[in-house]
Amino acid sequence: MKQRINIVELARHLGLAVSTVSKAINDRGDVSDATKRRVLEAAEKFGFSPDPAGRRLRTQTSETIGFVLSPPQTHFAHPFFLDLLMGIDQNLSQTPFQLIIVSARTLETELDSFRRLVERQRVDGVMFGRTRRDDPRIRYLQERNVPFVALGRSETGKPFPFVDIDRTVAGRNGTARFIGFGHRRIGLLSTPGYLMISHLLQEGYRAALKAAKLPFDAELVVETGTSEEGGLNGARQLLALSDPPTAIMCGHDLIATGAMQAITETGRRPGVDIPVIGCDNHPLGPYLNPPLTTFSAPTFEAGRRMVDLLLALMDGRSAKELQEIWSPELILRSSHGSQMVAAGEI
Amino acid sequence: MKQRINIVELARHLGLAVSTVSKAINDRGDVSDATKRRVLEAAEKFGFSPDPAGRRLRTQTSETIGFVLSPPQTHFAHPFFLDLLMGIDQNLSQTPFQLIIVSARTLETELDSFRRLVERQRVDGVMFGRTRRDDPRIRYLQERNVPFVALGRSETGKPFPFVDIDRTVAGRNGTARFIGFGHRRIGLLSTPGYLMISHLLQEGYRAALKAAKLPFDAELVVETGTSEEGGLNGARQLLALSDPPTAIMCGHDLIATGAMQAITETGRRPGVDIPVIGCDNHPLGPYLNPPLTTFSAPTFEAGRRMVDLLLALMDGRSAKELQEIWSPELILRSSHGSQMVAAGEI
């Protein structure tokens, strides 16, 4: 049914040697423009394109890069990963590389997914997200010497390429805004502590506090799952404090969603009685009640860029020059509330 | 760096012929249990696993199935596709097959993504979702004779395998519930008309109307994009009618989200003044205001099942016996409102 043509048959049709045809198609080596054109035309006519299997065997390359989807509990509700995937694919589709994905069932078996990728499928490169401060995936990949690029930096191992959407600026600018509005006790609902973004968010939070000479109170920061439910429970805990926060900064929009729910439960109005800010610009943010103020997260572009970095790395560039930190921008809607005391901007 | 072992080196280590080793590893043909065990142990010890490139070249199979992500405007906000992907991968990871995905930029270039998959990457099978009544992708695949399974049925071409989460029951049961509550003018905010689910939803809607001997009014159904914005605009249009609907059935939760927004704009309360029901059980549904009543969509399971069907198809089973229609279930929260006139259940 397939009726696919061979490179040797194509060569015979043209009265050329297969080596010549190959060189013409790959635009490599000695072959005159005239015959190159002739070959390309014939290839087009017969619908010939080199069989990846043969080429891969010969070139000892899989022309494949793998992406591993983090365990479900951390991302089920995230358009995030799809954006990333689309960015990656859009860039990759311009190259001979193909994108293969595997999903990790749980945190415990996540490394198996990586092993499957590099040991069984023999990918040429790997991508993943949600880096951790101490990240065994990074250790594994560096040990096996397989090229990779991550979404997010880490404190693990030798330098590696990454694109990082800087959570410290979200933490710092978000709480600074609250402080500017007169708040002195600000809650922080963070993503799980092992994630790098959580650490960075808290760093930003502390920095803002320090800049305003406000004390740090450990009671006010709780780490929770990246989900509405996490936000719900975390905010309940915060609001039950004897001296509860008057504003809440959240490590993710889903967490903020749950937090607003918890605030409503206590009879207060989120955004007016207790302002809330999230992270990552979830598409549903504008439709929440009140619309959620948040920080941008250009994941599609990050995906595109990660491909550039990976290709550059495989091309021999050094990891250190392939690290990018992007600053997210505040997206003002209305959940951040307004001045506590009196007037001023916004 | 890779330091990977060959099948011939493995054979030499064992003092066996490569053919014997190959047969032992693939559990095929004539080889005694004793040597089979010996080979397997050695393979384990040396960390040998057959190079996919060699095997694929020889067996003339890519051991790859492709999934194409529908154009972004239709799914950016959908955890949906991720669930599906995870279901697919979980099942596929038990087989030698790998999952490669490509994304379609726009509806116009979508077919190119399919061509890339089958003509350049030579996948053994294809999967995709969001079937259309008249679906060029199906025509293309059937013409090229490549095995595929879709999420959703279609009216196109010869029979093909699919898993379909039946939108007619959502349409029928949703509007029937409204009718039971005393509503007589029910709006339908449907997904884009070319989609199969839209057609089926409307069929269900009409069926419920007919069963209650209520007239069909074309003014009351508007087709819109699968997004909050689509729901917002669609509902505005509905509410601006001279004789507007008193309840709204939506083809998707995101549409319902926008619709509730539009209702709020007019000073009415969604769920109490105008009840709303959605489809597909978006994870944010419980956190909307009011929590959204909707229909279930077991996409993870659907993904798993699609793999079964594809494998069965490639195994020679006929398409007609590989078609499954699943009934979604109503998930009661509170946006569906309650009895208009008086009392009764819920």
Place this chain on the structure above:
DNA sequence: GTTACTTACGAAATCGTTTTCGGAGATTTC
């Protein structure tokens, strides 16, 4: 003890490319 049959293994062909290297002809150089 010869024949027939079964079992377990091996030699070699094959899948479709790419790449190296050699060499024929054309072109330039002195």
Place this chain on the structure above:
DNA sequence: GAAATCTCCGAAAACGATTTCGTAAGTAAC
């Protein structure tokens, strides 16, 4: 006009597996 230099093109050797088919040894049958 011979020598040196370019330009193109082709023959053949990999790459790493699977599969066909042949054959030696072992077993059973008579």
